[in-house]
Amino acid sequence: xxxxxxxxxxxxxxxxxxxxxxxxxxxxxxxxxxxxxxxxxxxxxxxxxxxxxxxxxxxxxxxxxxxxxxxxxxxxxxxxxxxxxxxxxxxxxxxxxxxxxxxxxxxxxxxxxxxxxxxxxxxxxxxxxxxxxxxxxxxxxxxxxxxxxxxxxxxxxxxxxxxxxxxxxxxxxxxxxxxxxxxxxxxxxxxxxxxxxxxxxxxxxxxxxxxxxxxxxxxxxxxxxxxxxxxxxxxxxxxxxxxxxxxxxxxxxxxxxxxxxxxxxxxxxxxxxxxxxxxxxxxxxxxxxxxxxxxxxxxxxxxxxxxxxxxxxxxxxxxxxxxxxxxxxxxxxxxxxxxxxxxxxxxxxxxxxxxxxxxxxxxxxxxxxxxxxxxxxxxxxxxxxxxxxxxxxxxxxxxxxxxxxxxxxxxxxxxxxxxxxxxxxxxxxxxxxxxx
Amino acid sequence: xxxxxxxxxxxxxxxxxxxxxxxxxxxxxxxxxxxxxxxxxxxxxxxxxxxxxxxxxxxxxxxxxxxxxxxxxxxxxxxxxxxxxxxxxxxxxxxxxxxxxxxxxxxxxxxxxxxxxxxxxxxxxxxxxxxxxxxxxxxxxxxxxxxxxxxxxxxxxxxxxxxxxxxxxxxxxxxxxxxxxx
Numbered sequence: 001x002x003x004x005x006x007x008x009x010x011x012x013x014x015x016x017x018x019x020x021x022x023x024x025x026x027x028x029x030x031x032x033x034x035x036x037x038x039x040x041x042x043x044x045x046x047x048x049x050x051x052x053x054x055x056x057x058x059x060x061x062x063x064x065x066x067x068x069x070x071x072x073x074x075x076x077x078x079x080x081x082x083x084x085x086x087x088x089x090x091x092x093x094x095x096x097x098x099x100x101x102x103x104x105x106x107x108x109x110x111x112x113x114x115x116x117x118x119x120x121x122x123x124x125x126x127x128x129x130x131x132x133x134x135x136x137x138x139x140x141x142x143x144x145x146x147x148x149x150x151x152x153x154x155x156x157x158x159x160x161x162x163x164x165x166x167x168x169x170x171x172x173x174x175x176x177x178x179x180x181x182x183x184x185x186x187x188x189x190x191x192x193x194x195x196x197x198x199x200x201x202x203x204x205x206x207x208x209x210x211x212x213x214x215x216x217x218x219x220x221x222x223x224x225x226x227x228x229x230x231x232x233x234x235x236x237x238x239x240x241x242x243x244x245x246x247x248x249x250x251x252x253x254x255x256x257x258x259x260x261x262x263x264x265x266x267x268x269x270x271x272x273x274x275x276x277x278x279x280x281x282x283x284x285x286x287x288x289x290x291x292x293x294x295x296x297x298x299x300x301x302x303x304x305x306x307x308x309x310x311x312x313x314x315x316x317x318x319x320x321x322x323x324x325x326x327x328x329x330x331x332x333x334x335x336x337x338x339x340x341x342x343x344x345x346x347x348x349x350x351x352x353x354x355x356x357x358x359x360x361x362x363x364x365x366x367x368x369x370x371x372x373x374x375x376x377x378x379x380x381x382x383x384x385x386x387x388x389x390x391x392x393x394x395x396x397x398x399x400x401x402x403x404x405x406x407x408x409x410x411x412x413x414x415x416x417x418x419x420x421x422x423x424x425x426x427x428x429x430x431x432x433x434x435x436x
Numbered sequence: 437x438x439x440x441x442x443x444x445x446x447x448x449x450x451x452x453x454x455x456x457x458x459x460x461x462x463x464x465x466x467x468x469x470x471x472x473x474x475x476x477x478x479x480x481x482x483x484x485x486x487x488x489x490x491x492x493x494x495x496x497x498x499x500x501x502x503x504x505x506x507x508x509x510x511x512x513x514x515x516x517x518x519x520x521x522x523x524x525x526x527x528x529x530x531x532x533x534x535x536x537x538x539x540x541x542x543x544x545x546x547x548x549x550x551x552x553x554x555x556x557x558x559x560x561x562x563x564x565x566x567x568x569x570x571x572x573x574x575x576x577x578x579x580x581x582x583x584x585x586x587x588x589x590x591x592x593x594x595x596x597x598x599x600x601x602x603x604x605x606x607x608x609x610x611x612x613x614x615x616x617x618x
Contacts (some may be wrong), residue, residue, distance in 0.1 A: 007497060017537070018514075018515055019515065019518055019527065019528055020518060020519065021514050021515060021516050021519030021530055022514065022530070022532060022533070022534040023512035023514045023516060023538065024513050024514060024515070025512060026511070026512070026514065026534065026537055026538040026541055027537065028540045029536045029545070030537045030540060033540070033544050033545075040567065045544060045547065045548050046548055046551055046552065047548075048544065048545060048548040049545070049549040049551065049553075050550035050552065051516060052548075052549060052578060053549070053552065053575060053578065054547060056492075056495060056496040056499050056500065056577075056578075057492040057493065057495070057496050058492065059488045059491055059492050060488075060497075061495060062470075062491045062494070064465065065463055065466070065494075065495065066470075067500055069467070095532060095571060097455065097550070101574075106503075171615055189506040190451055207444055227603040242478075243474060246470060246488075246491060247470055247473070249470075249473050250466070250467050250470035250471050250474065251470075251471060251474055253467045253471075254467065254471050273538045275463065276456065276460075278463065279456065279459045279460065279463065279502040280502065280505065280506055280509065280511050282498060282499065282502065283498075283502040283505070284506060284511060284512065284513060285482060286495075286499040287499065287506065287512075288513070289539075290499070320592045327571070338515060339515075340513060343513070351604055368565070379572070430441075
């Protein structure tokens with residue numbers, strides 16, 4: 001079977017089955033199995049177990065359940081609530097007040113949770129009722145929650161980058177470090193946008209609140225302390241080579257458990273719910289990864305990746321680097337409207353990876369671009385998980401309103417992609433400086 | 437027939453509960469083991485030499501045992517914008533097709549992983565890590581997990597064909613109400 005025919009069969013089956021609502025993970029695995037069966041009969045079936053075993057036994061991926069567990073503990077122990085309250089006091093004087101707290105809170109929380117949806121949920125659960133009570137308009141609140149949540153994977157550590165690193169054999173630490181500058185730029189853009197928006201339309205936020213005493217400010221630092229401590233241990237430990245990403249995840253889990261024991265808010269039922277959610281979320285992600293790897297194996301067997309790369313070279317498109325990048329951007333934008341970020345990455349990277357190499361793309365730089373595109377997917381209706389997460393909290397608001405409020409943040413993230421295209425050093429400089 | 441399917445579901449729910457509890461134990465063991473490694477390495481200059489290897493094994497067990505809970509609690513990611521617009525009859529048909537697709541995949545994966553685990557057992561293959569663990573111990577997670585998933589998919593097909601409500605009906609009556617056979 002030619003790679004073109006295999007490509008059409010795989011693509012056609014995937015599209016039809018996903019559009020008709022079959023579970024994405026099962027579809028990926030099934031198309032992979034169907035693909036290798038069409039190519040070689042049952043000859044390659046024994047290799048499937050190797051593919052599965054090598055995926056579920058990857059030490060890098062063991063960090064996933066531990067990052068999820070740590071986020072669950074922080075969320076349910078009262079640490080997330082205290083963190084937000086403390087941040088609200090500290091950012092009281094900044095134009096936009098609590099709206100800025102959402103962005104900064106999401107940025108810091110994402111530095112420990114590694115997941116966009118967890119970040120949006122953690123901050124949203126605390127922030128939305130509080131902001132409504134204080135008179136903030138939904139028009140500003142909703143966007144800061146979904147957009148702020150989108151920082152989840154862009155600020156290290158990132159579950160998405162752990163998986164990308166495993167797929168392309170790239171160091172997770174290098175990938176994490178590469179997102180620090182782009183993540184900081186995104187935070188600055190988001191906070192700048194909120195400032196300008198509130199300045200142009202002061203009715204969006206209530207008048208600046210009363211000042212806080214030094215004692216209250218000091219207490220606010222105490223409230224944000226535990227989350228900041230976990231963040232410093234996680235990122236600092238990895239950056240200085242003290243711990244691996246997996247060890248950082250385990251250590252932050254332990255710290256979160258100590259903090260939870262100190263606050264004494266978690267009941268036995270809360271602990272069990274945290275564990276069940278951790279297992280379920282880890283399984284959702286990991287089973288997609290396993291089936292994505294089965295599909296990737298079928299793509300490699302059909303020689304689709306090299307075929308696509310050859311086709312792109314022969315067509316001359318790759319001579320136009322910017323046009324190629326723009327096409328990729330549009331492709332991921334379209335895929336992101338229908339798929340979650342991890343699925344999108346697992347479906348495309350095996351097909352396009354040889355083309356990226358032929359284009360001279362740096363794995364780390366492209367990982368940062370992909371993670372931004374994945375965050376755009378989190379903000380793209382109808383399946384943007386951040387939109388759905390915030391709708392699950394703000395049940396009286398329809399998805400269109402939330403999507404509209406999130407649009408400026410999606411535009412800013414898109415702009416960040418193109419900034420990185422023109423200035424790739426923003427992503428590549430820090431990892432190389434760290435190595436040196 | 438419906439009573440039989442519901443009874444089958446209860447048996448499966450029992451195994452799901454055990455699988456979930458085992459997953460929780462492995463999760464706790466993984467966190468503990470890796471922290472022991474960190475502290476023993478930095479404070480006592482001693483490495484357990486098994487943390488990386490066993491961390492991977494625990495992760496494999498967590499994922500493969502947790503899969504059945506994921507399936508039975510309908511938490512898989514799917515795109516429902518087209519599905520939601522269809523009649524309940526067509527939706528039911530699509531759910532049956534989805535379960536058949538899942539079952540086919542899991543049967544193939546079960547066969548493949550069983551063969552690998554059996555080969556490891558037969559040839560006494562050991563891990564290349566310092567522990568020299570016989571590989572079939574951790575690899576058993578694969579056939580075990582896929583067997584559970586096959587059973588859960590089979591139950592889903594039976595339940596849908598018999599016109600019963602979603603699987604969680606008996607587990608969560610408040611949400612789904614009492615099924616036709618209830």
